[in-house]
Amino acid sequence: MNSMGHLMFDDTGAPFLVIQEQQNQNRCTGVEALKNHILAARAVANVMKTSLGPRGLDKMLVNADGEITITNDGATIMKSMDVDHRIAKLMVELSTAQDDEVGDGTTGVIVLAGALLEQAEQLLNKGIHPTKIADGYEIACKKSLETLNNISEKFPIDRRDELIKSAVTSLGSKIVNKDLQHLAEIAVDSVLSVADNDLHDVNFDLVKIIGKTGGRLEETKLIKGVVIDKTMSHPQMPREIKDAKIAILTCPFEPPKPKNTVRLDIGSEQDYENLRKYERETFEAMIKQVKDSGATLAICQWGFDDEANHLLYQHKLPAVRWVGGPEIELIAIATNGRIVPRFAELNAEKLGHAGVVRELTFGTGRDQYLCIENCPNNRAVTIFIRGSTQTVIDETKRALHDAMCVIRNLVRDDKIVYGGGSAETACSIAVAKEADKIAGLEQYAYRAFADALDAIPMALAQNSGYSPIDTVTQLKAAQIETNNSALGVDGMNLGTNDMREQGVIETLNAKRQQFSLATQVVRMILKIDDVRLPNDEEQNYVGM
Missing domain, CATH: 3.50.7.10 (GroEL)
Structure with missing residues (x-):
């Protein structure tokens, strides 16, 4: 036999091969393991980056049976991805957690986690210990959440027109945006019909969504x-x-x-x-x-x-x-x-x-x-969707679910921040400003967190056809100069950067969750420094 193993016989006389010294084959430790993880997570984040924002592109997913799904929804893309790498699987769990908890912002959370890991890689190259990076990110995340609270505004939950604006923000990045206003009204009315104002909660089991191919998207209606x-x-x-x-x-x-x-x-x-x-x-x-x-x-x-x-x-x-x-x-x-x-x-x-x-x-x-x-x-309603093909109907269902989740979040907690990357930019400015007050090596990670937050407005700018670095630099300068945290990327090319005027709204709850979940998962990844793949047992028995 070769040096890898030798032949043995079991009780029945059937031969099998004992392979030894396999444990050294697929083992990855220390910084090398971390860089391997970061590479996998960034690969996933780069796939999602192009789907961010109102001009984001869609993905076509083909499953093993050859069925096609075309979608812009982060959680759906992540769930349908056939990933083998264990860190990439963590990223899938991350978007699923965001989807289950909040229902919106599933693409943003992946892009942010990818950006944090990209910055961590540069710090690792400088020789900074991964625990220091993780700790620095933790403090910076707390500061970001404080900043989000400071820039958040109370939302008039009793005003239907304002609620429709927030649904429009969620639907703007989806395939269905040609019929924005109509679908936003359906999403708002369906949630308001089933909302429990005493408990400040919404039971989605009472909203049934059914679709039938044929007809136009405009024929979609809410039936009480x-x-x-x-x-x-x-x-x-x-x-x-x-x-x-x-x-x-x-x-x-x-x-x-x-x-x-x-x-x-x-x-x-x-x-x-x-x-x-x-x-x-x-x-x-x-x-x-x-x-x-x-x-x-x-x-x-x-x-x-x-x-x-x-x-x-x-x-x-x-x-x-x-x-x-x-x-x-x-x-x-x-x-x-x-x-x-x-x-x-x-x-x-x-x-x-x-x-x-x-x-x-x-x-x-x-x-x-x-x-x-x-x-x-009247607390049981049905949304009846019409669309040219099953693909359009499926994507409309996903888009309406996201918009309904946004309204549900507002019913639960009526605080909002503005979209278009404005909240991330404001947090980035606040974190960068605070960096000098941090003692020890954590301050490098603290600054890196501020740079990572810029990845969201940069991706939005890139998907909208602008120069990312120029746009984000101008945006930061304008926010500092005017002290207006509502300035974001003009993704729809409406001629103003003020998201208040454009009515681009995101819920505070979704944004807080996005920051917290991304930081938690990045911290988890940075703490893993030794990986042994499932086939790394001391001895492998391969039947012949």
Whole structure:
């Protein structure tokens, strides 16, 4: 055998190879390991950099099945990236954390983390210890959060037009920006419909988003009620029911089945006739129970066969079958009805109420949806998206989710900072100004943090077609001169750098989270100085 290993035999006589001294093969330690990590993280950040801002470019992602996703949403890009490097996986977790916590700013957090690591690499080359860099970043992050608090402003949460402006900022960088105003209004109205003003929170489970290809993006609408992808079970049942009393059932319209295995022998025509008669009587008894409760529409989680369907039609009881669990819950919330698991428990108090239940028909394919509107509880709403292709609909869903998250953040905490890189520039100026007061080697990292913050306005400027260094230098000079922290990069080329005038707003909560998460992950990466890959065990047994 070669020097790498030797052949051995197991109990059954099958040969296997024992490989030794593998542990020295893929081992990376000290500064070399750190630089390897920084390289991987920067590679991820550089991919995201071009997607930042209103003029940012989109990414086309192709999965293993060949399905295409075209998106500008940082979290979606990161989740879809097939990354093997362990540090790149940390970056994916970083954007996911930002998305789960805040829902917005997922691209910015990756770009900031990449910039911090880029600066750290230069400091490592100067011989500064990684712990000192991490500590310096920690102090600088605290200073940045203080600065954000100082420059933040209270937001008039009760003014719908102002809320729409903040939704427009979020949607501006997405594919859907040709229909900005309309979609921003839908995002704001949907969140305000379901917001709990006492708890200062928003339950997104009450907002259902469905999409149907065909039609124009402008035809997207907000329906104050529930829309389900179902129709009446019988084609001759009425297409519209006014003042509907709805029985919401989770029990099937069928005779009870014996639980254990039972043999049923039918030896004569009479036996068969008796069975049919029993089934029919059972169905009629069930329909009578529903009608006696006063219901004018039955919505059933399970199906029912053609005989039951025909009997429902004969007894003039419109019904909908195979309605999924989440939809059943939404219908119950919207109509103030109770979900009934047994026919015997059904009574008038448990019925849901709706002003109108109607079928929506559209498209040349005569696609149909059932729409339950004018419900007593307006806290369940549906956003119905139309778009030319599934790709457009999917991206619109992601864009609306981000915009809704921005509004939710404002409901939770009504403080804002201005966008366009203005908040980062203000923090960069404040941190740089404070650097001389820091004793010890941490001051190098402190200054590096200020330089890293410039990466956001630089990326925005680059994506908008400006010279990055010139733009950021002028921006800093203007902020210091006028003491106006709302000056940012004029990404939309509107002729003014004042983000107040442009109405480019970001929530303080999202920005704070962005800074904190990026610093935490960078600190974690800087603390890892020894990596052994999973295949580095003392001995590897390779079956032959």
